[in-house]
Amino acid sequence: MSSQAPKASAVTPRIELRGITKIYPAVVANKDVSLTALPGEIHAVLGENGAGKSTLMKIIYGVVKPDAGEVLWEGKRVTVTNPAHARDLGIGMVFQHFSLFDTLTVVENVALALPGKPELGELGRRITEVSERYGLPVDPRRLVHSLSVGERQRVEIIRCLLVNPKLLIMDEPTSVLTPQAVRKLFETLRQLSAEGCTILYISHKLDEIQELCNNATVLRGGEVTGHCDPRQETPKSMARMMIGKDLPHPQHGAPKTGEPRLVLAGLNRESPDPFGMDLKDMHLTVHSGEIVGIAGVSGNGQQELLVSISGEEPISEKHPVIICGAEAGRMNPAARRELGLCFVPEERLGRGAVPRMSLSDNALLTAHRGGFVKSGLIKFSEIAAFATSCIKDFNVKCGGAQSEAKSLSGGNLQKFIVGREIMQKPKVLVVAQPTWGVDVGAAAFIRQKIIDLRNEGVAILVLSEELDELFEVSDRLAVIAKGRLSPTKPIKETNVEEIGVWMSGMWPDGGDATHFAPSTAQGG
């Protein structure tokens, strides 16, 4: 590791990009982008979805080749041919979309990214050691497919930290961590920075960037629109640089609640997966005209709760899930949708949308009840018109209703899916991770749409791992921990600290839940 401290301009930059341009068939991802980062610098790369941040990082990591421009590594021109070459140079990357093999264990996945043939037992011990040191608990022997999104991200981070990188690229690393774990990660990153490691940090969480980074490059539409020192800026001023205008803040009036629309009456569910979470005696009521948020670290039963509510995996009894007055526990998703339930799942590609189908076909996927099927035949022009108005109303950037779902960026696809569900005029809307990996502009837009829907009298349940988001949209808040659900609390009567404590399973009348405290919380 370099011993030179990040001094003034006399220091050779760790990495320098000059005039990088990358053109894709449909879009200019990067246009004449330049960026310089010194050893030990924590450099933020800011921009909306589709601004070209991820492409730029992939160029540095050797995944994508630029059409023009050059990369200088420690003062020398290099052509990074592939990720293995990048790792040889000392570049590590944590991807926004995970690059893990589902059928392999954590330690096997890590071994694949390391040179040579590491001994797995020894490697497992090193993983445990690194994960404890950086507050990222994960069992090296577990299979990746049984891990939650948050746990998978921990594996990605650990995998990079194992090789002591000189440059660490982090693409939205904190989106699924608890506040305590984020603080712990920041300590780690600052420590790495003090040791001389340069960090390129992509995030849409402007307050995090302000707290952590000492330099920032702002991208908009693939071009650099400005540089700043985040410590001298406010989140508001940075958002303005990023989206070119002031950030709309969601409007949130007092709730006008009506009858109960979604009720969990003692929901119990044993998980068939040995690494899954059993749900224990969950009680919850969501009324018309209110938003109830559920906070919690991923892997505490969120997936199991969601499939129990959506009907993707019905439970064995009728009464524990009541949708609009009907006992729906054993109903399939189609029957529950008939009752007025709409659902936005956490995974967008492959669950919320079919990757290889057009947006029009993907609209049909759940919106077919709206009169788009007659005598068993599809009304193609009508469903295309529905998709087109969804694209327009929800500001989805895409090539049109016939574009394949997989050609959209994560944020734009999320806007489309949320739009599709909202346009079906649901009575109950369940949303998982509404703005995961979505930029601030789109996130604010999606949250506002959810709040508008609540003002129209819809009962809304939001599961999110981002506390800020839950505090922004919810009227009441509950916490899920180790398969148990806390009582709800009105948002005005609680705060981040209290919810943070509850997230470790310690809420009043939580009984023995304290014994199940996740180790993440102990780290903070």
Place this chain on the structure above:
Amino acid sequence: MRLKLESRAEPSRLMGYLSPLFAAVLTVIAGFILFSALGKNPLQAFYTFFIYPVRDLNGFAELLLKASPLMLIAVGLACGYRANVWNIGAEGQLVLGAIFAGGVALYFHGSESSLILPLMVVAGAIGGILWAAIPALLRTRFNANEILVSLMLVYVANFLLSWLVHEPWRDPEGFNFPQSKQFTEAALYPPLIPGTRLNVGFLISLAVVGAGYVFLNRSFLGFQMRVAGLADAAARYAGFNANRMIWLGLLLGGAAAGIAGMGEVAGPIGQLLPSVSPGYGFAAIIVAFVGRLHPFGILLASLLMSLLYLGGEAAQMGLQLPSAMTGLFQGMLLFFLLGSDVFINYRVKVVHPPKAPAQLAEAAA
């Protein structure tokens, strides 16, 4: 300068249509090289293989006659394949269709009722459906792999047919040959073109192709099957019934194969024999994929496959080439088609060398 494959933003429709043409041209070129290497006059060989079989009306009728069961079965199979339901046992379902239809023909032997033929079509479909229902039941109940079950049932079906024509249904006046009585006229498809073997069964196949198009590309049920095939988590999320997709996928294939089996015994064969199909049930799997699981593509692919069968026979007789020639051409066609299909989702891009490559190389070194 070098060439590079670059993924398209959207699949190219134009290439979807051009790709089979590319494949045909490439197959012809490769065939030229192959014939020359075998010491045959390539032009003459080509004439024998591709023109001679369809040189007159009779040849053309034979082409359509052989294409008829291929397209019929392939459309049925495509319904299942789109939903990732892999029915490999159409040959067995075809045999059961022939048995059921043949049973009707023999039961009403001598009757001249015009209802016999429609009854045979229905019976053939039921036979195929019942045989396909076995893998469907085992798959949905016990999660037994439908590929293995449907394939193994082909052999059971063949033994069943063999027993029937050796024992209970053997023609008493047939000199002890294992065959049933010849069907009477009322149990045979009327000819479509006088003087040829082409019969109205071809019209039924065409109608099924049309119905298959509507079902697969226009109906909501067909859409659900495509979703189930492309992303099962999305199908579950949307609430599509996975078991219904499996049943439908297998039974549609079984019905089509059963009708095709009926068409063989009520058409060119005219009775039950120990073998009623030269492997149409298996060849239709290739036809389905060459036609890209699209009914119109399947229509064209079945004609091509039928021509390869006829050409192979002609090449054996006219050129003294081995019968493996047919399989070779089928293989080449599939190979070039799959290769050309790459350009539906990708396009070739010319990459110019980056500026000052020498300097870059030095710096990298």
